[in-house]
Amino acid sequence: MKKHADKQLTVTDPVCGMEVSYKTAIEEFKYKGRTYYFCAGICREKFEADPEQYLRPHRQHGLR
Ligand SMILES: [Zn+2]
DSSP, X not given: OOOOOGGGGEEEOTTTOOXXXXXXXXXXXXXXXXXXXXXXXXXXXHHHHOHHHHHSSSOOOSOO
């Protein structure tokens, strides 16, 4: 039986979209009972400033 645990060790940085590993994630931030992981402090700071912007399923980049 092959284990498929590897994929569960990575999370997506909600700010830049990069995949980060739980083990190597530098920054984490708890928001509404969930923990989010970030590749760098700058990403966490952006998230902290406006979490809702990054938690929307479909991000909007201004109006078209
Ligand atoms: Zn990032």
